[in-house]
Amino acid sequence: MESGSSIPGGTAKVAAWLKGEFEKSSLWHTEYIDVGAPGGPCLKVTGGKGEKYRLLLMAHMDTVFPEGTLKERPFRREGDFYYGPGCHDMKGGDIFALHLARWLETKPHLLENHAICFLFNPDEELSSIYSRPVIEELAKKSDYAFVLEPSMEENTLVKGRRGVARFYLDFHGIASHAGSAPEKGASAIHEFIRWGEILLKENKPCEGTNLNIGMVSGGTAANIIADHCSCSVDMRMTDIRKGEHLEELLHDLASRPFDLRVLTTIKGGITRPPYGNPDMEELLAREVTAYFALKGKEIHWKTVGSASDGNFTSALGVPTIDALGPMGGGAHTPGEYGVVHDILPKFEILTELTAYVLGK
Ligand SMILES: [Zn+2]
Numbered sequence: 001m002e003s004g005s006s007i008p009g010g011t012a013k014v015a016a017w018l019k020g021e022f023e024k025s026s027l028w029h030t031e032y033i034d035v036g037a038p039g040g041p042c043l044k045v046t047g048g049k050g051e052k053y054r055l056l057l058m059a060h061m062d063t064v065f066p067e068g069t070l071k072e073r074p075f076r077r078e079g080d081f082y083y084g085p086g087c088h089d090m091k092g093g094d095i096f097a098l099h100l101a102r103w104l105e106t107k108p109h110l111l112e113n114h115a116i117c118f119l120f121n122p123d124e125e126l127s128s129i130y131s132r133p134v135i136e137e138l139a140k141k142s143d144y145a146f147v148l149e150p151s152m153e154e155n156t157l158v159k160g161r162r163g164v165a166r167f168y169l170d171f172h173g174i175a176s177h178a179g180s181a182p183e184k185g186a187s188a189i190h191e192f193i194r195w196g197e198i199l200l201k202e203n204k205p206c207e208g209t210n211l212n213i214g215m216v217s218g219g220t221a222a223n224i225i226a227d228h229c230s231c232s233v234d235m236r237m238t239d240i241r242k243g244e245h246l247e248e249l250l251h252d253l254a255s256r257p258f259d260l261r262v263l264t265t266i267k268g269g270i271t272r273p274p275y276g277n278p279d280m281e282e283l284l285a286r287e288v289t290a291y292f293a294l295k296g297k298e299i300h301w302k303t304v305g306s307a308s309d310g311n312f313t314s315a316l317g318v319p320t321i322d323a324l325g326p327m328g329g330g331a332h333t334p335g336e337y338g339v340v341h342d343i344l345p346k347f348e349i350l351t352e353l354t355a356y357v358l359g360k
Contacts, residue, residue: 002070003086003122005039005062011122012040014061014094018120019043021098025105037130039122044138046118047104048111055116055357056142056318057100058135058309059093059325060124062086064332073334082338092338093148093325094120096350103351110358117142121309127164127271128309135312144284144357145313146350147322152329153300154342155349157288158322159281160303161311162208163274165235165243167250168267169195171218173259175227185225186261189218192229194258199233202246208238210305211246233268236305240315243270272307273315284319291356292349299349324350 001017003010015032022028022045032041039062046053063086075084084091097118104110117138121131128135139145151157171192176185196213203211211233218229233250237243247269254264275281285301292299302323314320326346328338 002065002067003039003062004065004067004069005037005123005125007067008038010039010067011037011061015040015043015120015122018045018061018094018098022101025101027105027108027111028101033134035122035130035134037122037126042122042131042134043120044117044134045101045120046115047101048115049113050115051141052115053117053138053142054114054144055354056138056145056313057097057116057118057148058121058145058313059097059118059148060090060121060128060309061094062122062125063089063091064125077340080340082340083336085336088150088326088328088336088338089331090149090325092150092328096148096325096347099347100350100354104354107355110355114358116358124309127166128312129271132312135309136316139313139316139318142313142318145310145318145320146324146353147308147310147320148325148350149308149310149322150325150331150338151323151327151346154327154345155298156300156302157285157324157349158304158310159285159301160275160278161307161314161322162236162238162305163240163243163270163311164272164307165237165246165270166268167233167246169231169233169250170265171229171262172264173225173227173229173262175220176225178223178225182225186227186259187225188229188262189226191257191259191262191264192216192218192231195253196231198249198253199246202235202242202249204242207242209242210236236307238274240270240273272311275311275314275320276317277314278303280317280319281314281321284321288321288353288356292352295352297349321353324353
């Protein structure tokens with residue numbers, strides 16, 4: 001099913017299919033939550049006892065690929081690998097969620113004292129701008145959160161992610177002939193270059209902060225002073241204050257530009273906070289590692305730079321484990337793949353971890 005985030009009704013097809021599958025068992029209560037996303041609604045599935053959720057499981061239904069990609073590159077399997085748009089990020093996670101539900105149907109005692117909630121959202125690749133309030137509302141009712149994003153290595157889970165701040169800047173100057181009337185022009189590009197040098201000082205990898213100016217465009221010809229320039233600024237940070245500082249800095253620069261004739265508009269902000277309290281996830285990771293060690297399985301942990309919906313739950317104080325989906329690689333590229341031989345071992349980690357959390 002093709003479900004690029006911006007394809008109208010794309011994720012709605014996935015949601016309808018999942019809803020039908022969950023409804024095959026009377027254990028599950030399903031509900032659409034309309035959030036205004038282009039693809040379709042969120043699908044919420046709950047089961048078990050109680051108003052609060054012992055566990056919130058999150059999986060997104062959207063992909064980054066435009067309409068028509070599926071026709072060009074339909075799902076296929078070759079040996080130990082499978083390919084197709086979104087197979088790794090993260091349709092595999094959606095399927096894991098469904099099969100986890102199937103598995104829970106055979107273990108009714110696990111839900112005797114606890115409730116569980118699955119949330120499938122339609123807009124994770126758009127930074128969950130539509131579904132964030134739903135995620136946060138459910139997180140506040142949950143003891144633990146699992147995210148079914150894919151993993152890249154065997155037996156490896158994610159216990160931390162950095163936050164993301166993203167800005168789009170538009171510089172508006174005054175065009176003029178660069179040779180005959182340079183004094184009448186105000187260069188949007190020159191203004192941008194001066195900002196750029198200041199912004200790059202915020203790039204501090206050793207402090208866990210990376211800043212990237214990933215897109216720049218502007219100007220019309222070599223001999224014309226540019227009246228327009230635009231750029232994007234992406235920051236990844238372990239400390240939310242770095243993102244807040246960047247936002248202040250940008251507005252400060254806009255309020256007193258180098259060339260007073262250049263006006264700058266700023267769009268964007270912090271789209272995802274970093275994980276809230278690294279010690280909280282560290283503690284859970286240690287518990288989980290010890291639990292699996294008793295079963296003879298070694299679990300590895302990672303803290304990664306990319307963000308997911310786990311950033312929202314962790315920032316609200318809910319211990320969050322991510323990368324519980326199947327293993328693969330090449331996310332967001334035509335070479336995206338999943339690995340067949342790791343499907344069952346990884347699914348076993350998910351079921352055992354779920355049993356552990358529900359049994360605590
Ligand atoms: Zn994803």
